[in-house]
Amino acid sequence: MSTETTTAPVKVKVPKEALFSVKNKRLIYDPLNDNNPITVQVLGICSALAVTVKVKPSIVMAIAVVAVCACSNVIISLIRNIIPNRIRIIVQLTVVAAMVILVDQFLKAFIFDVSKQLSVFVGLIITNCIIMGRLEAFAMANKPWPAFLDGIGNGFGYGLILVIVSVVRELFGAGEIMGFRIIPESVYTAGYFNNGLIIMPPMALIIVGIYIWIQRSRNRKLIEPN
């Protein structure tokens, strides 16, 4: 049957990958569009909807998620070979929780008012499925550098949706962006009113729904069969 080969497996020298090779760049670009964590992977929706009333808290939230996601990806990727498989969820949660405590204390120390607005949602970064999902799907099987890029990319993909939704909501809900008035007073005197409904939480869902609609009609391969 099979002839036994006694030769030792030839060591193939893997050329060292450039820091920003095409593959690594894809790790950052993909989550921004084709593989967006919110609209395609359906991860991390909870906090995305609740903090998007104003632009400023959503940017802070996005930065916090990028930081936590990138750091915990790197840490898990470094220790991936020594984590026992059965208790990996608890190990991952502990690492993420430690990161989130750091971020929470940082926010409380330097931007207290925003931290107050975000209330429980900073703590909820621990259970943000983007972070857990990326840890499970990517960091457990990859080296630290790609894991870092993956964390950054997914964090930004999440941030992108947050910023889009919050810009729409603050613009139509309050007529301003980041506290600067965009819709001039003269429009108000002509009989324009702020849309009070759009500040309400449900409209965030509908805006994301419409965003998904636009994204999928431009990119037809994302359409679900049913």
Add this chain to the structure above:
Amino acid sequence: MDSVNIFIKAVFIENMIFAYFLGMCSYLAISKTVKSSVGLGLAVIFVLTVSIPVCYLLENYVLKAGALSWLSDDFATVDLSFLSFIMYIATIASIVQLVEMVVEKFAPALYASLGIFLPLIAVNCSILGGALFMQEREYANVGEATVFAFGSGVGWFLAIVALSAIREKIRYSNVPMPLRGLGITFILTGLMAIAFMSFMGIKI
């Protein structure tokens, strides 16, 4: 009377899904059929009702500023509240592990149908969110915290069962192609949340 108010408030006015969007991920992913969503909803009710009172006791006898004074007067100034995230998530993760073992033993069919989402209740935001709301709202005693937890669970259960019923029906409608699946589910949830907003005016 107070606990009845807390219950009604937690189910309708401060509904986990429609007012705070907590636990959306599994809510959107599991709501394809009524049967599996009933199973997941019951599991969430159970985990909430068990883990939040435990977190409440932790908060009031270990973590809060001055909470350790029952040990000795030396600890009266110790404030461990910055550790609350880790303590809560550890409590929740271990209770989920327990629930998983119990369900696997006594209801294997339900266990198979829930699949990966049973362990994922550990990262369901509604559980940790409930714990953090409990911390923020400072309930008077364990009973009130338990009622709040049970009410939140029932609210989550109602929401997921209602959505899955709508999704079972909407399969026969002609939804625009790019909106099918996730898109229409988002918009449906939004409309349901607008309906639930009518409870907001109720003062109890």
